Amino acid sequence: MADPDVERAEKAAAGVGGVTVHADPVAALDAPGVAAVLIASPGPAHEEALLAAFARGLPVLCEKPMVPDSTGALRVVEAEARLGRRLAQIGFMRRYDAEYRRLKALLDGGALGRPLMLHCTHRNVSSPGDFTSAMLINSSVSHEIDAARWLLGQELTAVTVLRPTPSSGAPEGLLDPQFVLFETAGGALVDVEVFVNSGFGYQVRCEAVCERGSARIGDEHTMVVTSAGSAREEVAQDYLVRFADAYDRELQAWADATRRGEVTGPSAWDGYAASVVAEAGVRSLETCDREAVELAPRPDLYAR
Amino acid sequence: MADPDVERAEKAAAGVGGVTVHADPVAALDAPGVAAVLIASPGPAHEEALLAAFARGLPVLCEKPMVPDSTGALRVVEAEARLGRRLAQIGFMRRYDAEYRRLKALLDGGALGRPLMLHCTHRNVSSPGDFTSAMLINSSVSHEIDAARWLLGQELTAVTVLRPTPSSGAPEGLLDPQFVLFETAGGALVDVEVFVNSGFGYQVRCEAVCERGSARIGDEHTMVVTSAGSAREEVAQDYLVRFADAYDRELQAWADATRRGEVTGPSAWDGYAASVVAEAGVRSLETCDREAVELAPRPDLYAR
Amino acid sequence: MADPDVERAEKAAAGVGGVTVHADPVAALDAPGVAAVLIASPGPAHEEALLAAFARGLPVLCEKPMVPDSTGALRVVEAEARLGRRLAQIGFMRRYDAEYRRLKALLDGGALGRPLMLHCTHRNVSSPGDFTSAMLINSSVSHEIDAARWLLGQELTAVTVLRPTPSSGAPEGLLDPQFVLFETAGGALVDVEVFVNSGFGYQVRCEAVCERGSARIGDEHTMVVTSAGSAREEVAQDYLVRFADAYDRELQAWADATRRGEVTGPSAWDGYAASVVAEAGVRSLETCDREAVELAPRPDLYAR
Amino acid sequence: MADPDVERAEKAAAGVGGVTVHADPVAALDAPGVAAVLIASPGPAHEEALLAAFARGLPVLCEKPMVPDSTGALRVVEAEARLGRRLAQIGFMRRYDAEYRRLKALLDGGALGRPLMLHCTHRNVSSPGDFTSAMLINSSVSHEIDAARWLLGQELTAVTVLRPTPSSGAPEGLLDPQFVLFETAGGALVDVEVFVNSGFGYQVRCEAVCERGSARIGDEHTMVVTSAGSAREEVAQDYLVRFADAYDRELQAWADATRRGEVTGPSAWDGYAASVVAEAGVRSLETCDREAVELAPRPDLYAR
Missing domain, CATH: 3.40.50.720 (NAD(P)-binding Rossmann-like Domain)
Known part of the structure; x- marks a missing residue:
């Protein structure tokens, strides 16, 4: 180091x-x-x-x-x-973000045809004290510069930066927000709203508008693809996809707690209670009737 | 091992x-x-x-x-x-899933008041060949059994299993879907639709209905909280929250490729191109005009 | 009268x-x-x-x-x-609500197969002072009774009403919320959460779970259909669909204002300004350059 | 006439x-x-x-x-x-569209502060045969011209039209899509994607980005307002708001059918069945048990 x-x-x-x-x-x-x-x-x-x-x-x-x-x-x-x-x-x-990767795969797959435009949003809650107007371009929008080149597989050929009246939430003298337009070698258009003192959240969104549909990421849900008359979100097909992060987090939390000599996760009591309830459920499935759940007394070791 | x-x-x-x-x-x-x-x-x-x-x-x-x-x-x-x-x-x-944890934190925080009901959905695309009707309870719903006990902090006291006419998409003889009702020590009600041959996706959803609002997870977007006349989704406040997984994936991909003696991620050419475009952007910010982007010839090393 | x-x-x-x-x-x-x-x-x-x-x-x-x-x-x-x-x-x-009609058409069309379950929610902000526990059934849930019979085309054959611990937001003595289960002649199951003192909104939702997909209405957006690995919302194909209500409202507002001898909608000045801007836009399309918009002085008649 | x-x-x-x-x-x-x-x-x-x-x-x-x-x-x-x-x-x-009116009311209310930018989308499935490149401006975008003037309460002062490479789905020679930028008297920026041969839907969207939040309409759900760390959708507080259109449609359908000497809506049988089921429900509420529903024989008059 x-x-x-x-x-x-x-x-x-x-x-x-x-x-x-x-x-x-x-x-x-x-x-x-x-x-x-x-x-x-x-x-x-x-x-x-x-x-x-x-x-x-x-x-x-x-x-x-x-x-x-x-x-x-x-x-x-x-x-x-x-x-x-x-x-x-x-x-x-961003090339490693799950949503961007899904968008890249969709564009490369060609189902939506050639990309015509990218509409991008890049918002921060607030900017550090030494942030300059140029840094909205070379520190913030630089992410979109790479993302656009990567998503489209094209170099950018021209840029125009527009300056709306700055937000009163931005520090005196900072041109914030800005609206940036890129032209690409393949004739696509990329626009980026960059707003580093939005006050309301960190939002990174990208909508790719293609010849046969559009796809949008970054919008508080999974990628939305609009084509052929409907807006669609992919639904996971497998628990490993849906809960991959939970499994990682579970093992890491267990390893960390074990190193400290603690147990922080679901206890043997939780395992026992689940068995009792599941057994009552299976009885109810057979009797078609309500079944009461009877637990043994809870040992002090498992006091909440 | x-x-x-x-x-x-x-x-x-x-x-x-x-x-x-x-x-x-x-x-x-x-x-x-x-x-x-x-x-x-x-x-x-x-x-x-x-x-x-x-x-x-x-x-x-x-x-x-x-x-x-x-x-x-x-x-x-x-x-x-x-x-x-x-x-x-x-x-x-599930106690380690980001959405469940957010829901647990919300319920524990008390902003929505006491939970009255949990509406749960547990759907799989299809079940393994040896799946029995009892396993919908003791293998699938067992996740909801623990999740309900954990989210509510209450033991379950009774269970009733209802059997709608099985789906023709389920194997002959399998009671699928089932609808399971749990009563809790605190008088809350938990219902679970379990449908392991839904054909359409792996969907795990949970809506907690409380005295002053409801919160729903698992719905192809982040947790939706409904209270006081609006349905809200949290917006990340920080790039570390939004892109934590991407940073992990980036480092792991780099380490893996480096061990194999390869470079698979963004190249020095990508770094160079970003600099050139950002400089043109800063010029445009100053001139308020369109600025062309001029790249040096691309060395063969960076051929796509 | x-x-x-x-x-x-x-x-x-x-x-x-x-x-x-x-x-x-x-x-x-x-x-x-x-x-x-x-x-x-x-x-x-x-x-x-x-x-x-x-x-x-x-x-x-x-x-x-x-x-x-x-x-x-x-x-x-x-x-x-x-x-x-x-x-x-x-x-x-409800049979005349646009979302319910779309759901009915979808179910009747058969694309999702036989309906297995309906999950319904019926929430009010608060109940009138004289509301009784029985009225949650015969005044509120009666809407779901008809909607379920109509959507499924089946009579209901049995009913079970469950009583979670009442919300502290409900008047003393009112069993609110209730959770109601209906069985149907065709073996489907209908569950209804009725909660007339939810405090947070008027929410009427219905999810039909079928053999090959599910469809949900009432959720602050258009009908969401989940099948074959994706959740989809229909996108209008025509401005008459999207803006039908706006056209009705426009004509009614004009007729009402005209009867009162007033003009309340977009003025001739608005028509003029639109022409000038559109002309500048067409010039810009030709010149590929920024075009200024020049308006004549605004007559006093159109002062805001 | x-x-x-x-x-x-x-x-x-x-x-x-x-x-x-x-x-x-x-x-x-x-x-x-x-x-x-x-x-x-x-x-x-x-x-x-x-x-x-x-x-x-x-x-x-x-x-x-x-x-x-x-x-x-x-x-x-x-x-x-x-x-x-x-x-x-x-x-x-558009001034009479419910979503636009809600957006206008929100902007006028001032809760989000001064509007800085409007991002607009105007997509059609396909254009009529005689549509010209200029008509994308003076026939399609003219709606956004008025909407922007109305929403912002400002005149537009300059316009720039950008031409991405046309979609192969557009007729030969038609510059479609176009990307149009308007500057306003108050220093706001308005951008419009107009794409009249998108193939995938009629989509009219508008996002107003303000000093303290943003609001978006036209996105297959109700207006989404993002501010202070969350994205919110309004939830109706009253059945008259939620079902206003259904009531209108019900009365109109009844009047129309009555003029033709027909009854097309819910029948007396439907009214009877609802009474029987509701009564069984009220019994179940009292007995806390499942209650069967017994209907009288259905008269031929009400055969489906």
């Missing part, structure tokens, strides 16, 4: 165990046993770290923006191209 | 590494270095394994049903009560 | 014009020019009025309940059967 | 009764007993008809566009201004 603020790094490292802390990122790269690098420093520090990782042949996951200015970004691209092999992955994490 | 089918266990163990396989679960419990036990065998094998774990003082996560018959279940409860400390957690995983 | 409270009737009649008021409903039926009868008196007065209309061969629309006690109701049925022709229509107005 | 195609007019008039048909609209205006005029002829005929109505002091409801070219539209405005009193209402019917 490397951080100019060594004290902060020591604190973070302590929570993991077995981690050596460095002030200098390059020294960290040269430490024994380094197999891959995760760069999460501020953007201006990225170029140097990326080039150092390339020089050592180390795979690297680099937070976005890869390099804030495009000249530096091009130097990174050229360096990797000279290497002749791919080492860098950039942290555009 | 213990499994009477040692070959199957060897195969599973190979995917993890550093695991010793046993045919006899008790032998596995006695192996050195065992700190906790996860019981995922069929229900009838649970009692013996639980008692063996208790005898060794080992924490245990046991899949539901804890013990299929309530007499055996009570023996487990009594054994743990004699120990005087809690070791067992039962695998009622 | 007939009402024992002649003064009240005179007041109502004055708003319509050309209406003669009677204290005695039978005298009203005998008045010249009566072609049909609408009975909106309290239930106990219905039987006499219906029989009088039958005696005169007059078509009649009678508010529900037709006759509160079933013996009297049977006398009305027998009287009409003796007449040998149909004269009476009963005021079960 | 006036129509150059007298035969067509005669046919329409026959369905109403008591209507005199004219070939010349001015002759119709001069007929005795004309109290108001409804102009539903093609746009180019409107100016003459409007001026004739003004000359006779007749109130007039004129379909949109009032006058297609803005010079002619201004002549109408000036003529009415010279009259010194308002006679004309223009057929912008």
Whole structure:
């Protein structure tokens, strides 16, 4: 782990165990046993770290923006191209969001035909104190820039930024909201409302309008596909899909509590009560009548 | 790892590494270095394994049903009560589902007042070949039995099972769907539609009707709370809430690909293109005009 | 118009014009020019009025309940059967609700197969002061009784009323909510939550669970049909469907305002402004550029 | 009634009764007993008809566009201004749509603060054969032009029309879809997707983004208001709100059937059956037990 603020790094490292802390990122790269690098420093520090990782042949996951200015970004691209092999992955994490992936799969599948437009919304409750009007573009909308390129599989060819009268909820001088239009190499149009002081929520939505239907994500429910006269939401076909996260969370919670010497989840009493009720239910299924449920006295161990 | 089918266990163990396989679960419990036990065998094998774990003082996560018959279940409860400390957690995983947890928190918070009724739906696409009418109760509805006890914090006191004419989509002789009514110690009513050959989806829904509002989960969107004249869905306030899963998936995908010596995610070219477009956007913000986006030639390394 | 409270009737009649008021409903039926009868008196007065209309061969629309006690109701049925022709229509107005009609059409069409269960909700904000526990059944649930018979095309064969602990929001002594189960001649099951002091809204919902899918109405959006792995809402195909009510309302508002010598809707200025903007839009379509909109000065007549 | 195609007019008039048909609209205006005029002829005929109505002091409801070219539209405005009193209402019917009215009321109420942007969608399944690229603006978007002016209470000051690559579902040569941007006198921004050959539905949506929340209509459910961390839909408080249309439809259907000498709605048998079931329900409420429902034999008159 490397951080100019060594004290902060020591604190973070302590929570993991077995981690050596460095002030200098390059020294960290040269430490024994380094197999891959995760760069999460501020953007201006990225170029140097990326080039150092390339020089050592180390795979690297680099937070976005890869390099804030495009000249530096091009130097990174050229360096990797000279290497002749791919080492860098950039942290555009929307490509890993379940809803975006479903939308991408739908567009790639071709059922809705060619995408004509993307309507995007990017709202935050409020912006940090040092947020500038340009950062609505290069910090916030940069997510939509990558998402649009990825979803459409096309480069963006022109951009127009429109400025409605700023919200009185935005800090003095900040142009917020903005409305951004992108044109693409394939003639599609992408519009983005970016509103970082909306006050009401973190909302990231995207509607792809295609030749034979539209699909919308990010709207407090699963992807809605409109085509052929109806608006549809997919219904899970399997409990593993519906409850995958619950199973993960259950095992993690059990492991964590067990490490602390505790039991925090459903108890043996809960298991017992379920058996008694289920047995009464099966009796009722046979008798077609109401069946009372009789539990043994609850041991003190299971007092609520 | 213990499994009477040692070959199957060897195969599973190979995917993890550093695991010793046993045919006899008790032998596995006695192996050195065992700190906790996860019981995922069929229900009838649970009692013996639980008692063996208790005898060794080992924490245990046991899949539901804890013990299929309530007499055996009570023996487990009594054994743990004699120990005087809690070791067992039962695998009622709905308590770990994000929507159920939100519903539980809402009910416990008291904003809607006392719960009066729970309306539950439990639908599967189809049931396995050996599914019996009793299993709709003791295998499927057993989830609702625990969920109702947990959500309401009350024991169930009586049960009535109603049998509509079976669906022609259900196997001959299977009473499917069923409609199950539970009464609770606090006078609430719980109804459950269980329909394991619905053909159309895996749907688990729960609506809690309270004195001052109702809340519904499982409906292809986030929890809907109806009170004081409106139906509301919570909107995330933070990108960490909205995109937590995406961040996890991103890191895991990167680690997996890196182990295989590949880069599968956004490339340095994607990082570069984002920089160029963002710069053009910032120019447009200043000029209030359309700005063209000019990319350098794309190196072969980044050919699609 | 007939009402024992002649003064009240005179007041109502004055708003319509050309209406003669009677204290005695039978005298009203005998008045010249009566072609049909609408009975909106309290239930106990219905039987006499219906029989009088039958005696005169007059078509009649009678508010529900037709006759509160079933013996009297049977006398009305027998009287009409003796007449040998149909004269009476009963005021079960849910059959005329757009959502119920869509659900009925869907069920009759057979796409979802045989209905197995209806899950119904009937909630009011609060009940009138004189509401009794029996009225939850014979005044509120009577709507679901007719809706279930109509939707399923089957008679109901048995009923069970369950009583959860009453809400503290209900008046002392009122059993509210209740949970009512109906069995049908075809083996379907109908359950109804009736909750007349819910406090939070007037909600009438119905989900029909069928062999190959389910359909739900009354849920703050259009009918949702779940089948074959997705939940779907119909999207209108035509502006006449979407805006039928708006066209009616527009014409009525214009007629009403014109009678009062006023203009309350969009003005000639609005028509003019639309022309100017549309022309600028067509220019922009040609120039591919931003076009300014220039309006003539707004005459005082159109001051806001 | 006036129509150059007298035969067509005669046919329409026959369905109403008591209507005199004219070939010349001015002759119709001069007929005795004309109290108001409804102009539903093609746009180019409107100016003459409007001026004739003004000359006779007749109130007039004129379909949109009032006058297609803005010079002619201004002549109408000036003529009415010279009259010194308002006679004309223009057929912008969205102002009478229940959802738009709710949105207007919400914006005017000020709870969400100043509107910053309107995002609009206007989709048709397909366009008539003679539809031109300009008609997407002056026939389709003209609805949004009026709606935006009305909702915001501001004039529009500039317009930009963008042309994504046309859908292959659009007729050769038609620029469809288009994306239209309006700027307003108050600094708000209005964007409109117009797509008249979407193939999938008639969708008219509008989202108003304000300083303290957003509100969306037209989305297959009631208005959704997002503010303060939740997305809300209003729940009706009263059956008159929920079922107003059903009551109208019931009465109209009864009147229509009665004129034809038929009964098409719920019968006396339906009224009787409801009484019997309700009585059994009230018994069950008292006995807390299942009660059978016994119907008298169904007279032939009520055979299905």
